[in-house]
Amino acid sequence: MAIKMYKPTTPARRGMTNRDFTEITAKRPVKSLTQVKRRGNGRNNQGRITVRHKGGGAKKFYRIIDFKLAPGTSAVIEAIEYDPNRSAHIARIKDSSSKYHYVIAAGGMKVGQKIASDAEASIEVGNRLPLVNIPVGSTIHSIELQPGKGAQMVRSAGARAQLTAKEGDYAQVKLPSGEVRMVNINATASIGAVGNEGHQNVKYGSAGRKRHMGIRPSVRGVVMNAADHPHGGGDGGRHGIGGGKNHGAAPRTPWGQKTLGYKTRSRRKTNKFIVRSRHEGKRR
Numbered sequence: 001m002a003i004k005m006y007k008p009t010t011p012a013r014r015g016m017t018n019r020d021f022t023e024i025t026a027k028r029p030v031k032s033l034t035q036v037k038r039r040g041n042g043r044n045n046q047g048r049i050t051v052r053h054k055g056g057g058a059k060k061f062y063r064i065i066d067f068k069l070a071p072g073t074s075a076v077i078e079a080i081e082y083d084p085n086r087s088a089h090i091a092r093i094k095d096s097s098s099k100y101h102y103v104i105a106a107g108g109m110k111v112g113q114k115i116a117s118d119a120e121a122s123i124e125v126g127n128r129l130p131l132v133n134i135p136v137g138s139t140i141h142s143i144e145l146q147p148g149k150g151a152q153m154v155r156s157a158g159a160r161a162q163l164t165a166k167e168g169d170y171a172q173v174k175l176p177s178g179e180v181r182m183v184n185i186n187a188t189a190s191i192g193a194v195g196n197e198g199h200q201n202v203k204y205g206s207a208g209r210k211r212h213m214g215i216r217p218s219v220r221g222v223v224m225n226a227a228d229h230p231h232g233g234g235d236g237g238r239h240g241i242g243g244g245k246n247h248g249a250a251p252r253t254p255w256g257q258k259t260l261g262y263k264t265r266s267r268r269k270t271n272k273f274i275v276r277s278r279h280e281g282k283r284r
Helices: 197-201 207-212
Strands: 003-005 017-019 034-036 061-063 073-081 090-095 100-104 114-117 128-130 139-141 151-153 161-167 170-174 180-184 188-191 274-276
Touching: 017 197, 073 100, 114 128, 151 188
Parallel strands: none
Antiparallel strands: 003 017, 034 061, 073 090, 073 114, 090 100, 128 188, 139 161, 139 188, 161 170, 170 180, 180 274
């Protein structure tokens, strides 16, 4: 996907880029596949901020994505659409019963292309089938963790995973993070990589553009008062993380928990399905 440049008419425009939307073939979504998305602005049911830096932004409608695509479905791609709720593009497909669905658009999908979801489907981009029938070494995306639950992994723009091995009731999948994980061999996945791979190269350029996305400003802890952040306070003007009596301490969150390397993964989660940690490659 190409990146669109802007003429440097202002300081913000000088460092601003955008996606090239030539791949998008439809401007309006299917009304029956959209629903109102109410904003929480980072607040819980008591009105307290639980997620900082959220609020405002343009009005959005949520697109209902079919992450399962029932076995036996054959459909034709009618349009590639923009989805403001995710980094990937979505494809509008029409099945044999004239019913519309939205699916994550894989790289290389084109209008008029036929796709299928079936155990005996061919190994072509966009087709969906169980891992047991996918050849080892194939590039896949939109992977189920539990058969029948729907795709949960590898759904963002440009993401891809690789089926590395099959053994018994499980297949080994190498995820974009580098982690190798065992997945039930009857779980389904789509062939190919997720499209819109240039998404990560976009430079937003201006603060106003981030506000339009519903992202509010962030303030560094070192410029706060000691009462507001563990990194705040300290005499003598500027200082590094800590300052004052906390000078040289490990970086902390606003609530005092360690960050930058501190493990936050729940101990209740099991490691028995992880063959190779995503951290192992970084240690070498």
